[in-house]
Amino acid sequence: MTETTNTTKPTGAGGPAGATQLVVDVSQLTVELGDPDRGHGVRIGPVDLRIGRGECVCVVGTSGAGKSTIGQALLGMLGPGGRVTGGSVRVAGTSLFEADDKTLRSLRGSTVTMIFQDPTSALNPVRRLDKIFADVLKAHGTTGKDEIVARTREALTAAELDPDAAMRRYAHELSGGMRQRVMVALALVNRPAVIVADEPTTALDPTTQKEVIELFGVLKRTNTLVVITHDLRVARRLADRIVVMSLGRIVETGTVEEIMTAPRHPVTQGLVANQKLTKVVKRRDRS
Ligand SMILES: Nc1ncnc2c1ncn2[C@@H]1O[C@H](COP(=O)(O)OP(=O)(O)OP(=O)(O)O)[C@@H](O)[C@H]1O
Numbered sequence: 307m308t309e310t311t312n313t314t315k316p317t318g319a320g321g322p323a324g325a326t327q328l329v330v331d332v333s334q335l336t337v338e339l340g341d342p343d344r345g346h347g348v349r350i351g352p353v354d355l356r357i358g359r360g361e362c363v364c365v366v367g368t369s370g371a372g373k374s375t376i377g378q379a380l381l382g383m384l385g386p387g388g389r390v391t392g393g394s395v396r397v398a399g400t401s402l403f404e405a406d407d408k409t410l411r412s413l414r415g416s417t418v419t420m421i422f423q424d425p426t427s428a429l430n431p432v433r434r435l436d437k438i439f440a441d442v443l444k445a446h447g448t449t450g451k452d453e454i455v456a457r458t459r460e461a462l463t464a465a466e467l468d469p470d471a472a473m474r475r476y477a478h479e480l481s482g483g484m485r486q487r488v489m490v491a492l493a494l495v496n497r498p499a500v501i502v503a504d505e506p507t508t509a510l511d512p513t514t515q516k517e518v519i520e521l522f523g524v525l526k527r528t529n530t531l532v533v534i535t536h537d538l539r540v541a542r543r544l545a546d547r548i549v550v551m552s553l554g555r556i557v558e559t560g561t562v563e564e565i566m567t568a569p570r571h572p573v574t575q576g577l578v579a580n581q582k583l584t585k586v587v588k589r590r591d592r593s
């Protein structure tokens with residue numbers, strides 16, 4: 307099925323509303339994972355996605371729809387067995403799949419950063435946090451001691467952590483929610499043009515999930531965000547625009563209101579109906 311766009315957008319299908327500066331420009335991207343011709347692989351795309359500065363786009367869809375693949379493509383990488391077969395991904399003006407390794411390495415973690423699903427495995431447990439932040443800053447050219455401390459403080463504060471206390475801690479001492487905050491701070495520290503978060507709440511307990519969603523609500527005020535989630539509640543809370551994926555393609559885009567009140571594509575309708583059902587069940591559990 308072709309894409310159903312709920313609103314007329316001046317920049318064309320998959321674009322932000324209004325004359326905003328483009329930060330992400332995915333154009334006719336096609337990807338192969340594995341070997342689809344031999345029956346053990348999938349084709350993703352063609353995908354068009356344009357994101358303006360300051361926008362928060364939430365990518366939703368059922369499992370295996372290709373959400374994480376698009377998220378990875380925004381960092382110019384793909385999972386094992388993945389390759390780009392057509393189209394382009396431009397982030398802050400650089401065409402990622404045409405860029406050389408050195409350009410990509412310097413771009414990742416500075417221009418575009420990723421907040422991963424599982425904060426436990428991504429943080430070295432036995433290195434002090436101030437050292438971890440210094441490593442990330444130095445890797446992208448910030449070398450002055452004072453500047454490193456100032457940038458670390460700025461990022462920790464933005465992630466709503468107490469910088470003095472946090473800098474002296476080790477990752478293994480932190481609760482799940484605090485670790486996720488540290489991951490957010492690490493993603494912010496090089497002042498990226500766009501932050502991609504793949505299922506940032508999935509590995510967390512319900513209370514911490516709420517906290518992290520609140521935190522993303524704060525982040526979205528000053529950052530360009532792409533949040534990948536199978537949880538429509540997360541998208542409802544955060545998105546300026548929801549992008550729905552199914553079977554490797556974007557099947558619908560719209561504002562939260564458009565998607566929630568008038569979903570057009572059967573997959574979107576299914577997601578919305580499911581979310582409403584979850585709400586009813588939860589209410590019943592409480593009474
Ligand atoms: N190397 C590979 N070979 C074959 N199939 C692959 C390979 N890598 C990924 N896939 C398949 O490609 C599809 C898209 O994966 P992707 O992780 O992008 O989906 P997703 O929407 O993020 O799903 P989830 O919600 O489960 O995280 C999945 O069905 C996955 O099993």
Ligand code: NI
Nearest residue numbers: 373374375504
């Ligand atoms: Ni995924």
